[in-house]
Amino acid sequence: MVGVSRRDIAAVALWFGGLSVRTRALILAGLTLLIVLLVWSVANARQEAKLVRPDPDLLPAQAELTRWGAERGHGLYQSRCASCHGTEGRGHYRQGVPNLTDKDYLYGTGQVSDIEQVVLYGIRAPNSRTWKLADMPAFGKAVPYPREKAMKPLTPADIKDVIQFLHSVEGKPFIQESAIRGGALFADRGGCYDCHAPDAKGEPEIGGPNLSDNVWLYGDGSDQWLFQTIAEGRAGQCPAWFDRLSPVKIRELALYVYSLSHGSAKPKPSEP
Numbered sequence: 354m355v356g357v358s359r360r361d362i363a364a365v366a367l368w369f370g371g372l373s374v375r376t377r378a379l380i381l382a383g384l385t386l387l388i389v390l391l392v393w394s395v396a397n398a399r400q401e402a403k404l405v406r407p408d409p410d411l412l413p414a415q416a417e418l419t420r421w422g423a424e425r426g427h428g429l430y431q432s433r434c435a436s437c438h439g440t441e442g443r444g445h446y447r448q449g450v451p452n453l454t455d456k457d458y459l460y461g462t463g464q465v466s467d468i469e470q471v472v473l474y475g476i477r478a479p480n481s482r483t484w485k486l487a488d489m490p491a492f493g494k495a496v497p498y499p500r501e502k503a504m505k506p507l508t509p510a511d512i513k514d515v516i517q518f519l520h521s522v523e524g525k526p527f528i529q530e531s532a533i534r535g536g537a538l539f540a541d542r543g544g545c546y547d548c549h550a551p552d553a554k555g556e557p558e559i560g561g562p563n564l565s566d567n568v569w570l571y572g573d574g575s576d577q578w579l580f581q582t583i584a585e586g587r588a589g590q591c592p593a594w595f596d597r598l599s600p601v602k603i604r605e606l607a608l609y610v611y612s613l614s615h616g617s618a619k620p621k622p623s624e625p
């Protein structure tokens with residue numbers, strides 16, 4: 354440490370006294386600004402620590418802090434996510450980008466930690482911690498699922514039967530005979546039950562969507578869209594950010610996305 358003696362202080366005072374009034378005012382204003390900035394950044398760093406330290410799922414109980422984090426995530430969402438998920442978070446059903454404002458989740462149950470996991474490591478992204486346990490096989494191809502060579506293709510007639518079965522679980526009008534054949538395929542040869550659950554309500558641990566709730570990731574649930582999905586397969590991708598954004602930024606994004614489907618934490622009304 355360099356010691357500051359009384360003589361040093363006196364010298365600075367003498368020097369300061371010799372300056373013009375204008376220069377003195379400028380220096381004082383600069384110093385004040387510096388102090389304000391310092392105080393602000395210390396307060397900010399404290400608040401950020403409160404945001405990243407706890408288990409993310411405990412945050413929503415702290416409404417103020419959650420709202421603060423979500424508000425900061427909003428701008429980042431617009432620059433990093435809105436191009437795919439839309440400025441309001443409603444997704445694009447024609448491109449298979451999910452709506453983030455509903456309570457229907459592909460992975461997990463929509464807790465902050467589930468969302469944060471997706472923001473960190475993405476879905477089918479090139480890193481070892483990403484979600485990629487299963488893809489939707491292409492049942493119209495000779496080898497529907499290269500990961501499981503034993504899986505057999507389905508004929509177009511089989512696929513139409515499975516679609517009738519899906520209509521029956523959704524509570525839509527369906528052709529009974531065809532739906533019965535489709536139900537057998539779903540529970541057996543098609544292997545659908547394995548990734549979408551025997552009751553077709555989905556497997557959130559592997560990202561197998563619920564097929565009974567009439568909420569669609571791809572298209573509008575019409576026969577045409579369903580046929581395309583089942584015949585050609587699907588494997589949507591969401592990018593990973595762990596290597597590009599700080600833990601604070603990632604948590605802010607997760608809180609913002611959480612707020613989109615949890616009204617009380619909402620930073621701003623997102624209705625157009």
Ligand code: HEC
Pocket residue numbers: 449459487488489490492515538539543544545546547548549559560561562563564568569570571572579582583587588589590
């Ligand atoms: C190996 C696991 C697996 C099997 C077997 C499987 N699926 Fe899927 N399916 C998925 C995954 C994963 C997705 C989501 C793909 C994505 O997110 O891009 C999906 C998506 C779908 C979708 C689109 C849902 C939406 O919201 O748009 C439909 C419809 C569907 N599957 C029907 C079926 C049917 C019918 C069968 C049986 C013939 C079947 N799946 C067999 C894993 C599977």
Ligand code: HEC
Pocket residue numbers: 430433434435436437438449450451452453457458459460468471472476560570588589590591592594606607610
């Ligand atoms: C290049 C387009 C793209 C970008 C950019 C993108 N996403 Fe995604 N995101 C997707 C797609 C496609 C899926 C669905 C993947 C699948 O089919 O499994 C998805 C899925 C998700 C999910 C899971 C939703 C659910 O229902 O479980 C979350 C959460 C999510 N994204 C958040 C984000 C956030 C936050 C950002 C910005 C930091 C972001 N995404 C950027 C395309 C994108």
